[in-house]
Amino acid sequence: MSEVENAGSGKSEVTSSGAGAINRRSLLKTAGALAASTGVLGAPAVLAQKTKKIRFLNIETAEGSKEVLLKGAAEYKKLTGVEVEIDTNSLDQAWIKVQASIRAGKPYELFMASFIGHVALLASQGSIVPLTSLTNKYKWGRDVLLPIKGEVYWYPYDYNHATVHYRKDFYEQNGFKPARTFDEYLKINKAFADGKSKVGSVFPIESGASTNWASTGFFWAEGVRLFDDKWNVIIDNAEMRPKVMRVLDFYAELAQYMPKDLAQASWLEGYNAFLAGNAAHYSFVPIMMEYATMGKNNFKGKIGLTNYPSSTGKEVGMTAGYDGIVVTKGPNTAEAMRFLEWYVDNTYIDFICNRPLLYQPPRLDIYDNPKYINSPIVKDNPEAVQFLKDLVTKNDVVMGSIDTEGPEISEKAGKVFQSFAIPIMLQERLLKKTPSSQCVDIGAKIMRTALSK
């Protein structure tokens, strides 16, 4: 039995002339089909259309985000005929797929990145193209373009700062104000915790990205820096050691107001404890506020955002986070650039305005955009919006993040991030009660080993 594609109609016609039998009729049919299909493939317009497809690796899985991207892709196709395939993946999987696609010689034309170290790595290898000409068209918030040797290699689409959330209603009832010092913060935690299910704070200490991001704000507030200008690890030098020790000892005190199963806490434990009314503080991007506006929880008006305190209160800190779109080098780079140029003036704004707190705008014009101003989430949370805007337009908060530490943007900081040196220091201090000075030695050793590889 043989099957021949009828090129004209697109239907299949099945002949039953026996296995392997070739007769005049079937030969003519096959030849006709081949000629027809060759003609179709040879048509210049169709051929051009076939090659006009670019792939966009999306890492944003929050409700509605993928839909906005798909809508944008459909609009773009209607406008230009170019198909933009949106491939949605978790953050962990995305980097593996980006690497694999580049190695295979068929890179994703565009992808979203969360770690600037990855961007630096690809830039150093010439796998991605500069986007400076696009970013130059707008004004940006602080510390987000993160240029590498004078060129910007990603188009930032949000800030993801690890913001400390507090129970506003509890603060108001007890006359508390957001803490600037460790002592003030401990006092508030003590007032909320009941030694049973109610805890003052939930900050993860697992060996994972959640700890690197959500639990390091106290270090930045205290003025801790990880490297000198030659990439030497300095957390154990005369200046940094006491600072790191102070934060570790503060954590040891705070631990009495945190859950006992702290080592298991990851992204969601703090969120869920807060949502259950059992935690006064946790750190995340303000999606709980968005859900309150959407009517998905009863915390409307009950959540406040604040910074991480320090020992003296002289400075407060924040762990910075960002995401950006990257364009890879390849045969479709020009097409990808054309799409990105269109995207940043169209879908980009819709994408941000769909979840304006989760995707805090890095581009300053967005804050004045009517779509943003009239977003129900923005209207519902003016204090939070102002707090977030101040973070990126003023310089009164010490910003830090492991992957942007060091004299320049480099994958070196990424290696230290992946070594989980800070989570291990915290675990040593809180779970094994190791003296803070020894914890610093352990952390410094892990960082140096990571850098040496």
Added chain:
Amino acid sequence: MSATAQQKMKKSGLDHLLTAMILLAVLMTFLLILVPLLSGIALSFLKIDSFALDGLPSFAGLGNFESLFSTGAFNNALKNGIIFSAASVVIQLVLATLVALILNQTFPGRAFVRTALIFPMLIPPVVVSLLFRWMNNQSFGIFPKWLQSFGMEPIAWNTPELAMTQVVLLGVWMWTPFMTVSILAELQSIPSSLYEAARVDGAGPFSQFFHVTLPHLLSVMSIIVLLRMIWTFNNFELIWLTTGGGPLNSTETLPVLSYRQSFTLYELGTGAATATVSFGILLAVVLIATRFLPVNKD
């Protein structure tokens, strides 16, 4: 054509079919087991820089193995793997034997209990792990609430002291049914006449267990213990999902270490070296077991 000739042709056709099926099985084994295995072993002798996408792998000799043994991580993971496998399998064997003995008796609802016993095996490890985590969460978990209602402190499972106990208990909960079912099947095949004869000879329940039941169970016990040891030693998902190998590497076994090296630290060569050594250890265990245990009994 004579009947004999027809029979010969039929036999020859059958032989061809059998040969083809065997060849297919060999080919599949080669493609799906041997090729990945050999690739993994080859990888352990290569230096691959995940941070250099345009760089080609280079021969590293025994460099990855030296790197592996130069830190305490390997010894720690090996020790944890042995504790995890041995504790899990011993507890499972004892429990499974007791449960199988009970289920071998006649009592109302026995069929239901036997069916219900299988349920833990049907639940994916990711569900078991997450449920356990949520149920034990101090802020909103049900177990801490119960303990607190009796005036007791919640148990902090994820500490260096208790984390291993936690994963062992979860493993026991999940996989004891497999052992129970296997032992129960063997129990049902023991002729009742043997017990009658033992009773006539004055043997009590304990004596019957040690002189009739246990000798009959030894063969199946050897097989399931060996299988469970291999599966537990190689288990990745339960530990990874429950503790991630922590805290402070207190539950990090060789598969978890290999994953961490390969996909967290991006040291693919060292990760492959860990997997190769782990494979070698298991191979040695299997060879010794098949030599000395009654698993190859005809």
